[in-house]
Amino acid sequence: MESFRSLTVTQRDQILVEQQVFDIFKTFYNLPPSSQSFMLELQRENHVEYLTKGLTGLSPSFCVLDANRPWICYWILHSIALLDEFVDPELENNTIDFLSRCQGPNGGYAGGPGQMPHLATTYAAVNSLVTLGGDKALSSINREKLYMFLRQMKDASGGFRMHDGGEIDVRACYTAISVASLLNILDDELVQNVGNYILSCQTYEGGISGEPGSEAHGGYTFCGLATMILINEVDRLDLSSLTDWVVFRQGVEGGFQGRTNKLVDGCYSFWQGGIFALLKRLNSTKEVKPIPLGDGEGSGEESPQTTTSSDAAGEEGLNGDLSLGGSHSEIGDQHNTSSQDNVIDIDHNHSKGHANVEPLFNSLALQQYILLCSQELNGGLRDKPGKSRDHYHTCYCLSGLSVCQRSWLEDEDSPPLPRAVLAGLWASEICGFRMYDRS
Numbered sequence: 001m002e003s004f005r006s007l008t009v010t011q012r013d014q015i016l017v018e019q020q021v022f023d024i025f026k027t028f029y030n031l032p033p034s035s036q037s038f039m040l041e042l043q044r045e046n047h048v049e050y051l052t053k054g055l056t057g058l059s060p061s062f063c064v065l066d067a068n069r070p071w072i073c074y075w076i077l078h079s080i081a082l083l084d085e086f087v088d089p090e091l092e093n094n095t096i097d098f099l100s101r102c103q104g105p106n107g108g109y110a111g112g113p114g115q116m117p118h119l120a121t122t123y124a125a126v127n128s129l130v131t132l133g134g135d136k137a138l139s140s141i142n143r144e145k146l147y148m149f150l151r152q153m154k155d156a157s158g159g160f161r162m163h164d165g166g167e168i169d170v171r172a173c174y175t176a177i178s179v180a181s182l183l184n185i186l187d188d189e190l191v192q193n194v195g196n197y198i199l200s201c202q203t204y205e206g207g208i209s210g211e212p213g214s215e216a217h218g219g220y221t222f223c224g225l226a227t228m229i230l231i232n233e234v235d236r237l238d239l240s241s242l243t244d245w246v247v248f249r250q251g252v253e254g255g256f257q258g259r260t261n262k263l264v265d266g267c268y269s270f271w272q273g274g275i276f277a278l279l280k281r282l283n284s285t286k287e288v289k290p291i292p293l294g295d296g297e298g299s300g301e302e303s304p305q306t307t308t309s310s311d312a313a314g315e316e317g318l319n320g321d322l323s324l325g326g327s328h329s330e331i332g333d334q335h336n337t338s339s340q341d342n343v344i345d346i347d348h349n350h351s352k353g354h355a356n357v358e359p360l361f362n363s364l365a366l367q368q369y370i371l372l373c374s375q376e377l378n379g380g381l382r383d384k385p386g387k388s389r390d391h392y393h394t395c396y397c398l399s400g401l402s403v404c405q406r407s408w409l410e411d412e413d414s415p416p417l418p419r420a421v422l423a424g425l426w427a428s429e430i431c432g433f434r435m436y437d438r439s
Contacts, residue, residue: 010261017263020385021253024372040371040423042401043379047394048085050379051076054391055091067111067121070102074124075395077131082398092132099125100140107142107149118163119153122146123175126182147185150176158193169210170201174223181230186335195233198224205260206241216245218258218271225278231335234282246275247360253373254365255384265383266374266393269366269400276360277403359407367404367422370397 007015028039055076065072073095080087087095101113102125108117109125126146129137153160153176160172173194180186200212201224207216208224221242228234249256249272256268374381374397380389381397405416 013263017384018252021264021369021373024385025368028372037423042371042423043375043377044083044085046377046379047381047398048080048083048379050389051079051083051391051394052087052091055087055095067115067118069112070099070109070121070124070128071111072391073099073128074131075391077128079391079395079398081131082402087132092134093136096129096132096137096140099129103140103142104145104149107145107147107152116163117149118166119150119160119172119175119179120162122149123179126179130182141183143183143185146183147180150180150185150190154190154192158195158197160194167211168197170198170208170220170224170227171210173198174227177227177230184334186230188335191231191335194231195228195236198228198233199236202237202242206238206243206245208242215259218246218249218256218268218275221246222271222275222278225275229278229282239279239282242275243279243360246272250361250366254362254369255373256366263384264369266370266381266400267383267396269370269374270396270403273361273366273400273403273407277407279360280407359404361407363404363407363420364422367401370401370404371422 028036031039054072058072062072077087077095086092098113099109102109102111102115102121104110104117106117108119109122110117111121126141129141150160152164153162153172155161155168157168159168159170160176161168162172166172176190177186177194180190198208201209201214201220203209203214203216205216207218208221209216210220225234225237225242228237249258249260249268251257251264253264255264255266256272257264258268258271370381373385374383374393376382376389380391381394382389383393387393404422405420406412408417408420
């Protein structure tokens with residue numbers, strides 16, 4: 001007991017979390033096989049019920065999130081899409097109408113009707129609308145004014161401000177560049193010096209911080225890496241040290257921490273886990289030669305891009321309804337995002353088009369943490385044992401679970417391989433508690 005009191009607060013908190021997690025694992029492995037099978041099931045129906053209820057109405061306690069209402073839409077809609085479900089037409093129309101009221105008269109989306117446009121809520125609103133898809137959702141986005149809003153947020157440093165007079169950080173760069181890429185309005189004016197700003201935020205640890213001189217962080221590392229991929233400057237990063245940093249963020253619990261010496265958190269199942277998906281995509285294209293550009297024509301090669309909820313729901317709409325036509329007088333020359341040779345080399349086996357490698361992280365251990373420690377059986381997911389469920393953690397735990405089960409694939413459109421899905425593979429010699437029992 002005396003030795004416990006001599007520990008730092010961080011050390012004590014870490015020990016307590018490990019005890020909670022390992023107690024859950026021990027209980028699980030003492031259950032009969034039928035109960036183990038149930039515990040490892042994703043409670044889809046309960047999650048969908050919890051999410052749909054949140055989209056129809058929230059309790060007064062949610063008033064503290066009044067400036068984040070498009071985010072609530074995104075967390076819920078993205079989660080429902082991941083579960084391969086849909087919202088009913090009335091709820092879809094209500095969501096589109098609400099997000100339209102959040103759209104500012106001069107472009108961008110605010111946290112609620114009548115509030116100040118903000119890059120974070122612009123990202124959330126646009127991704128929500130693209131997830132819903134269809135003419136009404138996609139045509140509600142005023143791309144010309146949104147482009148002008150992005151230009152206004154552009155800073156001389158190369159970065160972006162989150163809002164008028166707001167902070168400049170890597171998150172702002174990602175939300176701006178991601179939205180512009182998604183809506184086909186990305187041009188050289190928006191991209192100018194963004195790579196320099198991101199590069200200035202890569203730390204001695206290898207991860208990326210929110211701004212120069214700050215600490216490497218999982219969310220900012222994902223945003224920074226994804227941004228550099230989207231602007232086709234990823235080869236400028238020190239990808240070897242970045243890979244080392246993120247690999248060591250997976251803890252003994254099986255989940256990820258956001259920063260060095262921090263506690264495990266379910267949301268980093270995606271913010272850290274998603275980095276591995278991007279790195280694998282880069283590795284799979286490292287030997288693909290770019291097709292020379294013709295006069296005013298694209299390369300015909302797709303660049304590596306980050307996965308969002310829009311990937312499945314909005315692809316056809318983006319190629320059709322949202323394609324730019326006519327004059328580009330207001331929007332500058334389209335930025336070239338064709339593939340490059342020198343992307344990444346992390347010394348893994350290469351197969352044509354896709355990497356034939358296992359994930360760089362323990363995907364089964366991460367699934368174990370998500371399903372046993374983050375999942376609430378009556379619906380919703382949480383940060384860690386002892387915390388309450390919420391829509392944010394539901395979204396990113398489900399996103400991380402998807403990354404786990406699809407990181408083994410050579411073909412991104414194929415269903416997950418049986419060996420990549422934890423359910424049914426709970427024998428201790430494969431993914432069990434003995435891997436983490438240090439006693």
